[in-house]
Amino acid sequence: MSKKGKKAKMPLSDEEQLLLFQQKLLAEEEMAKKKERLLNQFLKDKLAKEEHNSALNLNKINTQWRMVLREVKTRELHKDIEILSQTFERVVDCKDSVIKSLAKDLSEAEEQYAHALRSHLHNVDQLLALQRCRLSLLEESYNMELEALTKEFETERKTIIDQHEKEIHYLQDVFMAMEQNYIDSEYESKLEFQSMWDDLKNKNLEEKHFLRLQLENIVEDLWRRFQDALKNYTDATEDRKIAFETLQVKDEKSSKEIEAQMKKIQRLQDSIIILKGKIMVHSRESEEQNQDIRNDKELVLVQLRKLKAQRTQARRISQENLVKLTLESNATLKALRMAVDKGEKILKLAEICRKFETEEEKVLPFYSSVLTHEEQEEIEEINPKEFNDELAKVIMDYTGMENFWKRYNKVKLEQLSLQHRRAQLLEINEKLREMLRQYLDGISVSDEVLSQLNPLFIVNHRSNLPQPLSTPAAQPGDKKPPTTYIIEAAHVISHIL
Numbered sequence: 160m161s162k163k164g165k166k167a168k169m170p171l172s173d174e175e176q177l178l179l180f181q182q183k184l185l186a187e188e189e190m191a192k193k194k195e196r197l198l199n200q201f202l203k204d205k206l207a208k209e210e211h212n213s214a215l216n217l218n219k220i221n222t223q224w225r226m227v228l229r230e231v232k233t234r235e236l237h238k239d240i241e242i243l244s245q246t247f248e249r250v251v252d253c254k255d256s257v258i259k260s261l262a263k264d265l266s267e268a269e270e271q272y273a274h275a276l277r278s279h280l281h282n283v284d285q286l287l288a289l290q291r292c293r294l295s296l297l298e299e300s301y302n303m304e305l306e307a308l309t310k311e312f313e314t315e316r317k318t319i320i321d322q323h324e325k326e327i328h329y330l331q332d333v334f335m336a337m338e339q340n341y342i343d344s345e346y347e348s349k350l351e352f353q354s355m356w357d358d359l360k361n362k363n364l365e366e367k368h369f370l371r372l373q374l375e376n377i378v379e380d381l382w383r384r385f386q387d388a389l390k391n392y393t394d395a396t397e398d399r400k401i402a403f404e405t406l407q408v409k410d411e412k413s414s415k416e417i418e419a420q421m422k423k424i425q426r427l428q429d430s431i432i433i434l435k436g437k438i439m440v441h442s443r444e445s446e447e448q449n450q451d452i453r454n455d456k457e458l459v460l461v462q463l464r465k466l467k468a469q470r471t472q473a474r475r476i477s478q479e480n481l482v483k484l485t486l487e488s489n490a491t492l493k494a495l496r497m498a499v500d501k502g503e504k505i506l507k508l509a510e511i512c513r514k515f516e517t518e519e520e521k522v523l524p525f526y527s528s529v530l531t532h533e534e535q536e537e538i539e540e541i542n543p544k545e546f547n548d549e550l551a552k553v554i555m556d557y558t559g560m561e562n563f564w565k566r567y568n569k570v571k572l573e574q575l576s577l578q579h580r581r582a583q584l585l586e587i588n589e590k591l592r593e594m595l596r597q598y599l600d601g602i603s604v605s606d607e608v609l610s611q612l613n614p615l616f617i618v619n620h621r622s623n624l625p626q627p628l629s630t631p632a633a634q635p636g637d638k639k640p641p642t643t644y645i646i647e648a649a650h651v652i653s654h655i656l
Contacts, residue, residue: 208506215499226488233481240474250355251463254381257348258456264337265449271333272399275326276438282319283431289315293421316414323410330403334396345389352378377462384455391448399441406434 293308356378409430 222488222492229481229484236477240470244470246355246358247466250352253348253351254459257344260344261341262452264340268333268337269445271330275330278322278326282322286315286319287428290421320414323407327407334400352382373466377466381459388452388455391451395445395448402437402441409434 296304296308356375
């Protein structure tokens with residue numbers, strides 16, 4: 160022992176001092192590297208946090224900007240819809256005015272035709288009456304009044320022909336005026352329709368493409384119906400013109416026949432009856448055409464109401480979608496805020512918990528696996544395809560949290576071990592308290608001690624313990640009762656403590 164003490168007290172050599180100094184330098188260098196790694200890790204964590212915060216702020220800014228753009232776009236759409244509704248109502252009013260003017264012209268033409276027809280029938284009736292008078296007088300004085308009747312007939316014929324020519328010229332003028340008015344109105348309506356259609360096409364080319372197609376189809380349908388109505392009207396007027404010319408030819412023939420032969424009056428009467436039937440047929444056809452035009456007008460009004468209903472429904476649906484979008488965006492913002500608050504709370508708790516970490520936990524935060532080599536091989540041999548798709552997706556999503564669960568399990572195990580240790584210490588403390596209380600009860604005298612059973616308390620050679628029952632005298636063959644030993648509490652406490 161003395162030799163070893165002398166060797167320990169001997170001074171170190173230069174080589175040993177150099178080795179010791181190199182060891183210290185290596186230790187300091189390792190400490191500096193550890194500090195540098197810790198500093199780099201801290202800077203990386205801080206940089207990742209800043210990048211996360213910048214991405215989150217950028218998402219917030221983009222969300223707010225999208226909300227502003229949506230509001231601006233909705234206001235523009237509302238303005239465009241109001242302009243479209245006004246233009247559509249104006250076009251409908253123009254079409255209604257055109258239809259009313261056409262109906263008015265048609266009624267006037269019908270009145271003029273009825274007036275001409277009444278005058279013609281009146282003249283024919285007068286001619287028939289005169290002819291009947293002549294036939295009645297011819298039997299009595301044919302030769303006497305032949306010259307007078309011929310003169311009267313000539314004069315009447317001239318008046319009828321003049322009146323007929325005047326009426327023909329008047330009807331031709333009326334027909335030309337109506338045709339000119341109709342051509343002008345048609346040209347104006349075409350120009351107005353073309354201009355309005357171009358405006359609607361330019362305004363709603365991108366935003367209301369579907370509505371534009373619907374309106375174009377409706378306008379084309381209306382234009383086709385209008386052309387059909389125009390064609391029907393021209394066909395009807397052409398038939399009336401041809402009928403009128405035929406009537407004129409027949410009238411001339413009848414006049415010639417009257418001049419040539421008076422016996423053909425019955426035949427003229429038959430032709431007049433046939434013409435009346437044709438006129439009735441034409442009037443009935445014109446009424447049917449008018450009824451068709453009225454039905455077309457009602458169909459156009461029904462389609463207009465349907466379009467208005469569709470427009471209101473589309474507006475309501477767009478408003479509901481906008482409200483739904485705003486509610487979902489608000490809910491998304493709330494959820495994002497909650498997630499951000501939760502993340503900030505977790506980061507704060509992590510900063511607080513980092514203060515209580517030991518040096519070993521700071522350097523090696525993740526413990527190595529506690530599984531054996533065989534267990535790790537069994538886990539690696541498990542095929543992930545054996546799991547279903549949902550479970551595999553969940554497992555793949557949480558593979559990056561293995562280090563977190565390691566630290567969490569480590570903390571949970573430490574917590575359980577501390578709880579178990581606390582329970583053990585509480586149990587030991589309770590036992591010690593009970594022993595201390597028994598000891599204090601044994602050495603002190605109080606009302607509580609006197610009220611309880613105490614084997615150490617004896618007054619007048621008597622204890623407060625219950626006495627055993629008296630037993631009969633022992634017989635020679637009976638066994639002895641068991642002996643009871645009483646140990647003082649002070650003795651027990653002295654040996655235990």
